[in-house]
Amino acid sequence: MNSIDHxxxxxxxAVTAAATVxxxxxxxxxxxxxxxxxxxxxxxxxxxxxxxxDVSLLKKSVNVPLAVSLNEVRAxxxxxxxxxxxxxxxxxxxxxxxxxRADVATAEATVSADKAEGSTHLAHAVVHxxxxxLLSLVExxxxxxxxxxxxxxxxxxxxxxxxxxxxxxxKVTLTTGGPTHVKVPGVGxxxxxxxxxxxxxxxxxxxxxxLNVSVDPLKxxxxxxxxxVTLAKATCESPAAPAAxxxxxxxxxxxxxxxxxxxxAAAPVSEASPQxxxxxxxxxxxxxxxxxxxxLAGGAVALLATGGGAVAVSRRRRG
Numbered sequence: 001m002n003s004i005d006h007x008x009x010x011x012x013x014a015v016t017a018a019a020t021v022x023x024x025x026x027x028x029x030x031x032x033x034x035x036x037x038x039x040x041x042x043x044x045x046x047x048x049x050x051x052x053x054d055v056s057l058l059k060k061s062v063n064v065p066l067a068v069s070l071n072e073v074r075a076x077x078x079x080x081x082x083x084x085x086x087x088x089x090x091x092x093x094x095x096x097x098x099x100x101r102a103d104v105a106t107a108e109a110t111v112s113a114d115k116a117e118g119s120t121h122l123a124h125a126v127v128h129x130x131x132x133x134l135l136s137l138v139e140x141x142x143x144x145x146x147x148x149x150x151x152x153x154x155x156x157x158x159x160x161x162x163x164x165x166x167x168x169x170x171k172v173t174l175t176t177g178g179p180t181h182v183k184v185p186g187v188g189x190x191x192x193x194x195x196x197x198x199x200x201x202x203x204x205x206x207x208x209x210x211l212n213v214s215v216d217p218l219k220x221x222x223x224x225x226x227x228x229v230t231l232a233k234a235t236c237e238s239p240a241a242p243a244a245x246x247x248x249x250x251x252x253x254x255x256x257x258x259x260x261x262x263x264x265a266a267a268p269v270s271e272a273s274p275q276x277x278x279x280x281x282x283x284x285x286x287x288x289x290x291x292x293x294x295x296l297a298g299g300a301v302a303l304l305a306t307g308g309g310a311v312a313v314s315r316r317r318r319g
Contacts, residue, residue, distance in 0.1 A: 042116030042149060042239035046107035047072035049084065049100050049122075053213065053227035055130050057090045064088050066130065066227075070100055075109035075116065091130040100127050111239070118234035119146040122208070129225045131217050135187065139166040143208035143231055149238035155204035157197040159232065165209075167192065188215030188225075208232035 053066040068086050071079035082105045085096040102125035109118045123142045141163025149155040165172055167182040167190050174180050174194040183189045191212040198205045209231040216224045 042075075042111045042151070043237040044075040044109040044111050044116040044118040044147070044149075044235065045073065046109045046118040046120045046145075046234045047230070048079075048102075048105045048107050048120055048232060049125075049127065050230045050233065051099065051227065053129065053225055053229070055088060055091065056224045056226075062090065064090065066099075066225075068099055071105055071107040071120075073107050073109050075111040075118070078106070078108040080106045088130055092133065097130065097133065098128050100125060102126070107234075109234075114151045114239060116149045116236040116239060117147065118236050120144065120208070120232040120234055122232050125231070127229060127231070129213065129215060129229075131225060132187075132215065135169055136166070137168065137190070137213065137215070137229065138192075138209075138211060138231075140209065140231065141165075145206040145208045145232040145234045147204040147206050147234040147236040149202065149204055149236035151239045152241040153238070155199045155202065155236065155238060157199050157204035157206035157234075159195040159197055159206040159208040161194060161208055165192075167211075168215075186218050188213070188217065190214070202238040203236065205235045206233065 047069050048071040050069040050072065051066055055064045055066055056062070057064060066086060066088060068084060070084040071081050073079050082102045083098070084100045086099050087094065087096045091097065102122055104121060104123035105125065106121045107119075110116070121142075121144050122140065124140075125143075126139045127137045129137045140161065143159075143161045145157075145159040147155070147157045161174065165174055168184040168187055170182055170184065172180055172182055172192070174192060176195055180192045180194070181189065182192070193210040193212075194208075196207045196210055207230055211229040211231075213229060214224070214226050
């Protein structure tokens, strides 16, 4: 009775050890591969007008910056405002003055999982700088810009100027071949760059019109105005392209059913091996191995080792 009581736990231990060895193989194979995914976010921005001007007063003894923007948005936003005013101490008695007025002035920026886009539209716009209350810096009929960045695609930037352009009271014709210079004696000089675009593998930027301003009006209480004015600018950055998915494994093809043996194949073979001899390639070779063979062998070894231990313990207790 005592020997039976001791053998039962030992047998259970043997079965548990073998099951552990056999289960370890499939578990290790299942954890061999892993998948990783990363998320990327695109960016977009748009602005109808932006100035970076330095206003010098009292024979350049006082410098007052004029850095203003209209309808500057970043995704996901839109804006529709048609006028912009500013106030500078020492200019026009400190009263607000108009920087831009337009019939249409919109900016929009959007971002989704696969695309980022910025766009602007400006129509019948007039831009002023300090010291020139009656003379506009530039007047345009219509300008647009657009920057589109799609994941996995080459970014696209476009800018268009439609209709006439007037600079410091002069109507000018702009070309994409290079900058256009406008000089007005006693007032100043403006250089204009039309439809400037730039793209990289993931970014795009478009400006319909960029002005490099150098104005020095006489007897107007302002010594000089220098800097830049940008009309209708849009930018974007592509979202990260989605990770390529591995193709699904092909379904196993069904093996064709074996053909029925012909009469010739069914006939007995005339040559016979000698009695007591062994044919080459017997059952063991035909069976072969599989990926589970090491685990089955390990389980068998565990069973034999544990069983042997159980027999030894039983004999000692009987002795």
